[in-house]
Amino acid sequence: MDESKLHIEDVYKSYDGKVILDDIDLKVSKGEFCSVVGPSGCGKSTLLRLILGQEFPDRGRIAIDGEPVGTPDTHRGIVFQRYSLFPNRTVLDNVLLGKKFQRGQWWNPFHRNQDDIDEAMSFLKKVRLENAADKYPHELSGGMQQRAAIAQALIMKPPVLLMDEPFGALDPDTRDELQVFLLELWEQQELTVFFVTHDLTEACFLGSRLLVLSQYYTDDRGLDAPARGGRIVADYPLPSVANSLEIKDDPAFQRLISDVRNAGFDPRVRQHVSEFNLTHSDSFQTVLPDEYSQGTGIRIR
Ligand SMILES: Nc1ncnc2c1ncn2[C@@H]1O[C@H](COP(=O)(O)OP(=O)(O)OP(=O)(O)O)[C@@H](O)[C@H]1O
Ligand SMILES: [Mg+2]
Missing domain, CATH: 3.40.50.300 (P-loop containing nucleotide triphosphate hydrolases)
Structure with a gap:
């Protein structure tokens, strides 16, 4: 094997x-x-x-x-050079997105599972963005946006984290x-x-x-x-x-x-x-x- x-x-x-x-x-x-x-x-x-x-x-x-x-x-999980985050969602909602997909609730703006939120916050902590959870991507620096994109990818526990020029625009x-x-x-x-x-x-x-x-x-x-x-x-x-x-x-x-x-x-x-x-x-x-x-x-x- x-x-x-x-x-x-x-x-x-x-x-x-x-x-x-x-x-x-x-x-x-x-x-x-x-x-x-x-x-x-x-x-x-x-x-x-x-x-x-x-x-x-x-x-x-x-x-x-x-x-x-x-x-x-x-x-x-993949992190691109840009556009990994949805501009009209907060950092927390961006990180939650994959979880909502998994639960079949991606279309539902009101669906928020507390366990998922706790997990998303723990990933935001790992990328040192716990204080930026309610901000929108345009309110973050380029480096912060890429850290949020990394959290968005990591919460899905990818066996291999794929990154395509993730720091190319910094x-x-x-x-x-x-x-x-x-x-x-x-x-x-x-x-x-x-x-x-x-x-x-x-x-x-x-x-x-x-x-x-x-x-x-x-x-x-x-x-x-x-x-x-x-x-x-x-x-x-x-x-x-x-x-x-x-x-x-x-x-x-x-x-x-x-x-x-x-x-x-x-x-x-x-x-x-x-x-x-x-x-x-x-x-x-x-x-x-x-x-x-x-x-x-x-x-x-
Ligand atoms: N969907 C597609 N249809 C047709 N050709 C494509 C498609 N995707 C990629 N190609 C072609 O395949 C080749 C490889 O593209 P790819 O984007 O994988 O290269 P890359 O190594 O990532 O380049 P770069 O370093 O510039 O990002 C290029 O010639 C590109 O034009
Ligand atoms: Mg390429």
Whole structure:
């Protein structure tokens, strides 16, 4: 029995005949903080939508806690860069929304279950917003709005907390503050996080594991092969940074970031499928025989 929180195998997704995700294989264990980076358009948000069950893969399997994704499930939590909150509801009502969905009462503005309110307040406390429960989103700063969005997602107890550029619209100081906040929350609540970001410094600072999704790689199909879609070209553990922002100025940390940039972001640097840095203990890769026929260590399908 596979005990991973998230298990993705042989997943393909195309739009209008164009392959976007090209054979994604991924296993995530409980408690991992996965930072996911990759060039714009490589399919990061698409991958999140597949994990959420909002869309379906053309092929392949996705399971959360051993259950195939596909049936509607309210135990999914996602935080977006913006617009996670409904502007016409208070912070408390926004956090309560998922509970109301679960109870089939989302349409009813008068339905308020006291247990749910107590639980929502306990989550607002965790994100340090207990004094802002009755405020509307426009009355909060950007950082407070994102903390409210995190509470809104966490109250549903998602097996994996999905985040798509959640701090992308914040000013640098608030962003730093929320990064430290999220790390503390991750540790306290033993969360499993899947965090998509454009910012390599943020990715390396936050993650216990780094995943690079990229369309810039080669295989044995030759240069004439149809355009390739995004694939996981690197997956390795990151050193623990002890929640200290000072690490960002450390030369070794900056070297790590430039290595990541080379591995997945430079169209001129294309690694062969047999050379991907897949050294995380949960990493695995399956390829088709024409993609790589020589291999040891890679599972040929
Ligand atoms: N519903 C859709 N219909 C058609 N094409 C789509 C759809 N959703 C995404 N795409 C295309 O799929 C590709 C990947 O998009 P996606 O949003 O997943 O990329 P991304 O890695 O999240 O990019 P960014 O870093 O800019 O957010 C893009 O070329 C996009 O135009
Ligand atoms: Mg995106």
